[in-house]
Amino acid sequence: MDKGKASRGKSWTKCSGCAIMGINLCTLGVLLSLSLSSQAQNITSDSYFYGQSPPVYPSPEGTGSGNWASAYVKAKEFVGKLTQEEKVNLTAGVSVSNGCSGNIAAIERLDFPGFCVSDAGNGLRGTDYVSSWPSGIHVGASWNRDLAKQRGAHMGAEFRRKGVNLLLGPVVGPLGRISEGGRNWEGFSDDPYLTGALVYDTIRGVQSSGVGTSTKHYIGNEQETNRNPGENAQGEYTEAVSSNIDDKTMHELYLWPFQDAVLAGSASIMCSYQRINNSYGCQNSKTLNGLLKTELGFQGYVVTDWGAQHAGIAAANAGLDMIMPDTTMWGDNLTIAIKNGTMEASRLDDMATRIIATWYQLNQDSGIPHPGIGMPSDITAPHQKVVGKSADSKDVLLQGAVEGHVLVKNTNSALPLKSPSLISVFGYDAQGPDYLEVAISYPSGSPAFINNTLYVGGGSGANSAAYVDAPIDAIQRQAYEDNTSVMWDFSSQDPDVDATSDACLVFVNDFSTEGEDRPGLTDDYSDTLITNVASKCSNTMVIMHNAGIRVVDDWIENENITAVIFAHLPGQDTGRALVDILYGRANPSGRLPHTVAKKASDYGAILSPDEPEGKYWLFPQSDFSEGQFIDYRAFDEKDIEPRFEFGYGLSYTKFSYSGLHVQKATNVPTTQYPPKAKIVEGGNPHLWDDLVTVKATIKNTGSVDGYEVAQLYVGIPNGPVRQLRGFEKVSVDSGKSATVSFALTRRDLSSWDVEAQQWALQSGEYKIFVGSSSRNLPLNDQFTL
Numbered sequence: 114m115d116k117g118k119a120s121r122g123k124s125w126t127k128c129s130g131c132a133i134m135g136i137n138l139c140t141l142g143v144l145l146s147l148s149l150s151s152q153a154q155n156i157t158s159d160s161y162f163y164g165q166s167p168p169v170y171p172s173p174e175g176t177g178s179g180n181w182a183s184a185y186v187k188a189k190e191f192v193g194k195l196t197q198e199e200k201v202n203l204t205a206g207v208s209v210s211n212g213c214s215g216n217i218a219a220i221e222r223l224d225f226p227g228f229c230v231s232d233a234g235n236g237l238r239g240t241d242y243v244s245s246w247p248s249g250i251h252v253g254a255s256w257n258r259d260l261a262k263q264r265g266a267h268m269g270a271e272f273r274r275k276g277v278n279l280l281l282g283p284v285v286g287p288l289g290r291i292s293e294g295g296r297n298w299e300g301f302s303d304d305p306y307l308t309g310a311l312v313y314d315t316i317r318g319v320q321s322s323g324v325g326t327s328t329k330h331y332i333g334n335e336q337e338t339n340r341n342p343g344e345n346a347q348g349e350y351t352e353a354v355s356s357n358i359d360d361k362t363m364h365e366l367y368l369w370p371f372q373d374a375v376l377a378g379s380a381s382i383m384c385s386y387q388r389i390n391n392s393y394g395c396q397n398s399k400t401l402n403g404l405l406k407t408e409l410g411f412q413g414y415v416v417t418d419w420g421a422q423h424a425g426i427a428a429a430n431a432g433l434d435m436i437m438p439d440t441t442m443w444g445d446n447l448t449i450a451i452k453n454g455t456m457e458a459s460r461l462d463d464m465a466t467r468i469i470a471t472w473y474q475l476n477q478d479s480g481i482p483h484p485g486i487g488m489p490s491d492i493t494a495p496h497q498k499v500v501g502k503s504a505d506s507k508d509v510l511l512q513g514a515v516e517g518h519v520l521v522k523n524t525n526s527a528l529p530l531k532s533p534s535l536i537s538v539f540g541y542d543a544q545g546p547d548y549l550e551v552a553i554s555y556p557s558g559s560p561a562f563i564n565n566t567l568y569v570g571g572g573s574g575a576n577s578a579a580y581v582d583a584p585i586d587a588i589q590r591q592a593y594e595d596n597t598s599v600m601w602d603f604s605s606q607d608p609d610v611d612a613t614s615d616a617c618l619v620f621v622n623d624f625s626t627e628g629e630d631r632p633g634l635t636d637d638y639s640d641t642l643i644t645n646v647a648s649k650c651s652n653t654m655v656i657m658h659n660a661g662i663r664v665v666d667d668w669i670e671n672e673n674i675t676a677v678i679f680a681h682l683p684g685q686d687t688g689r690a691l692v693d694i695l696y697g698r699a700n701p702s703g704r705l706p707h708t709v710a711k712k713a714s715d716y717g718a719i720l721s722p723d724e725p726e727g728k729y730w731l732f733p734q735s736d737f738s739e740g741q742f743i744d745y746r747a748f749d750e751k752d753i754e755p756r757f758e759f760g761y762g763l764s765y766t767k768f769s770y771s772g773l774h775v776q777k778a779t780n781v782p783t784t785q786y787p788p789k790a791k792i793v794e795g796g797n798p799h800l801w802d803d804l805v806t807v808k809a810t811i812k813n814t815g816s817v818d819g820y821e822v823a824q825l826y827v828g829i830p831n832g833p834v835r836q837l838r839g840f841e842k843v844s845v846d847s848g849k850s851a852t853v854s855f856a857l858t859r860r861d862l863s864s865w866d867v868e869a870q871q872w873a874l875q876s877g878e879y880k881i882f883v884g885s886s887s888r889n890l891p892l893n894d895q896f897t898l
């Protein structure tokens with residue numbers, strides 16, 4: 114449940130009832146500060162911004178295209194039996210005494226049991242008997258499509274057993290534009306292609322279990338600061354931040370993974386809190402009616418983020434289908450609006466049809482547990498025990514936890530550990546939490562989660578755990594097996610070190626939560642702890658559970674620091690997974706899902722969230738003027754050397770690349786624009802035609818078996834130097850070779866043509882790069898289309 118929380122550095126009081134017209138209705142009882150700048154009052158009405166987002170009406174009706182046909186036939190028949198009031202009731206949440214984030218009421222006379230919808234993208238939140246899965250950033254760092262799909266299927270099965278019809282996730286917005294963004298960890302990567310590939314398989318996995326996904330937050334939801342309207346320090350009512358995104362950037366970055374989500378058949382899309390071109394996410398006709406329902410042919414329903422509705426009938430006409438958690442501005446007003454002609458009756462039918470179609474599409478009309486059955490509102494009160502988790506999920510949970518660890522430094526093969534006689538363990542992040550509850554209390558405004566190992570971030574995406582296997586727990590189990598001695602100090606910032614220690618492991622974290630952006634990309638407390646240990650121990654290894662980009666240049670070149678692991682957010686098997694890596698039972702195979710800079714300022718203007726300023730004081734603006742140049746695209750463009758580039762990660766073995774082979778398909782048209790075709794889910798189906806196939810051979814030249822993540826980047830004429838357009842994770846035994854094959858689709862090779870409103874192939878030379886990271890690309894070729 115995304116509660117409208119105050120943003121960083123602000124102490125907004127709740128200003129209920131004034132979120133309606135976008136004007137300053139909220140000054141009651143508040144003294145205006147005398148220091149208010151004169152500039153601040155320049156723009157006082159949102160009418161100044163009217164027209165910045167083009168109107169797109171009417172709202173397209175779901176047609177039952179592609180594999181939705183039979184679900185739509187059944188849904189239309191069902192909706193045909195509904196009274197007006199029953200249809201209206203389907204369009205908004207209702208209060209039910211259970212622990213679901215939201216509920217749609219039952220229609221008993223037609224045996225419709227209603228829906229339970231619950232958080233979130235990385236596992237079920239706020240209940241018992243469920244698993245804490247690896248978070249989005251961890252899945253991103255794993256670069257493993259198949260594993261993402263398996264995780265989705267097992268996670269979805271937990272939701273299903275608990276009586277949840279809709280999983281409120283996965284997250285592909287934020288995409289990570291703002292390096293300090295508070296929710297970046299919920300999504301997969303700062304790259305749209307990697308994010309798109311992983312969201313596609315996640316959705317296929319979750320929905321294979323019969324639970325729907327609500328892919329979120331649509332769209333341009335890139336910062337937590339001012340994500341909601343509120344009251345500023347001067348007590349003035351301010352609108353939510355506006356993400357001002359040009360059409361090309363929209364398509365090539367932010368819409369890209371949503372397109373994959375629609376292609377995968379996501380039952381629902383959740384519209385976001387903030388505005389796009391100054392029109393709120395849940396009433397923006399261009400993004401909802403235009404991009405989503407026309408261009409991408411979306412057949413499911415659009416649901417608000419919790420409390421994100423800011424207009425009544427206007428939102429319905431703009432393409433919103435369902436409000437959560439309760440009806441604030443619809444209800445009877447929909448009926449009145451149909452009578453007085455401000456809304457078509459067919460719009461209400463379409464809302465109801467889209468919602469019910471997902472129920473049939475996911476086969477929820479037969480054999481599923483009753484909505485909310487495993488979601489007690491209070492787990493301390495007597496309730497039926499409903500077990501969501503399953504022992505069948507163990508391997509997927511553990512493998513998921515293992516694969517998101519990224520080894521970035523390993524001097525002279527310091528890792529894996531070889532039967533150490535004494536390990537010294539330091540840092541607040543090595544230990545489990547003092548108490549484990551279904552809802553964890555997180556700190557606010559802190560760079561680190563002190564006294565706790567970090568295995569998931571904070572806010573509505575914080576999943577509940579069945580247990581937490583902390584690093585120290587797993588290290589001690591291993592010590593028992595190996596007859597190793599272990600010493601520790603979790604609380605001192607300058608601990609004493611036994612001079613005979615074989616290795617000193619330092620555990621720190623980098624915290625992040627919904628509702629606030631991070632205070633920075635470093636943390637003095639943790640950095641000092643690390644250098645203090647390193648000053649006394651020549652074999653210091655740093656393990657960092659980081660919920661976002663973490664800059665490490667204070668100590669990365671310290672010669673006593675022999676190994677560094679970005680451990681991200683592994684979920685409940687965190688310790689077990691780490692120890693498998695530390696002792697070489699698992700060979701590290703994670704790769705960075707973002708760029709780690711040498712210094713925070715290298716991220717430029719998009720390091721930190723946009724703050725309200727100047728004449729836009731009451732209407733905060735976030736101009737996405739960098740266009741496509743975020744993360745590695747920006748570092749490449751500006752020729753800035755990163756500390757660790759996008760796609761980077763070490764293994765205990767080595768791989769060599771050879772045999773690049775580029776083959777153009779002969780049986781598909783390579784016209785500039787895709788051949789005209791009926792739009793189905795995902796858009797023009799010709800966007801998925803494979804135009805070029807690229808193959809390469811990878812040899813494991815080291816002494817142990819391992820996974821390599823082969824990466825393909827394409828330099829599209831007139832585009833960024835290179836963009837990720839393929840990856841394959843392959844297991845290659847020591848001394849053996851494997852062939853990887855990448856299919857490049859029409860979309861992969863196109864740029865968005867703003868004039869034509871089409872994806873367009875470019876004339877000129879396409880460059881192909883294949884290798885192990887965005888800056889280690891030994892194989893090169895080119896072709897023209």
Ligand SMILES: *[C@@H]1O[C@H](CO)[C@@H](O)[C@H](O)[C@H]1NC(C)=O
Pocket residue numbers: 165166167357358359360361389390399400
């Ligand atoms: C936002 O405005 C830009 C610039 O005018 C335009 O290219 C884009 O299509 C608009 N997008 C939306 C969703 O309004």
Ligand SMILES: *[C@@H]1O[C@H](CO)[C@@H](O)[C@H](O)[C@H]1NC(C)=O
Pocket residue numbers: 196198199202207218220
């Ligand atoms: C619609 O929902 C309201 C509020 O939950 C309820 O009182 C009413 O009975 C419902 N109407 C129908 C026809 O189900």
Ligand SMILES: *[C@@H]1O[C@H](CO)[C@@H](O)[C@H](O)[C@H]1NC(C)=O
Pocket residue numbers: 425440441442443444445446
């Ligand atoms: C109808 O809309 C008004 C504001 O536009 C709102 O105050 C009222 O609660 C709405 N009615 C229902 C039943 O939602």
Ligand SMILES: *[C@@H]1O[C@H](CO)[C@@H](O)[C@H](O)[C@H]1NC(C)=O
Pocket residue numbers: 425426446447449450453454455
């Ligand atoms: C029609 O009804 C809706 C819902 O109550 C209201 O918002 C709108 O102002 C009304 N329009 C007219 C023209 O009466």
Ligand SMILES: *[C@@H]1O[C@H](CO)[C@@H](O)[C@H](O)[C@H]1NC(C)=O
Pocket residue numbers: 563564604
């Ligand atoms: C961490 O634990 C120590 C005691 O072990 C306590 O003194 C300190 O206040 C705790 N810090 C936080 C931030 O909870």
Ligand SMILES: *[C@@H]1O[C@H](CO)[C@@H](O)[C@H](O)[C@H]1NC(C)=O
Pocket residue numbers: 532594595596
């Ligand atoms: C630990 O000790 C046991 C017996 O005391 C022995 O069997 C085992 O091999 C030892 N393990 C290692 C890794 O030294």
Ligand SMILES: *[C@@H]1O[C@H](CO)[C@@H](O)[C@H](O)[C@H]1NC(C)=O
Pocket residue numbers: 647648649650651671672673
């Ligand atoms: C490395 O560790 C040794 C002790 O093992 C210490 O004497 C030396 O000063 C340390 N070097 C750094 C750069 O901290």
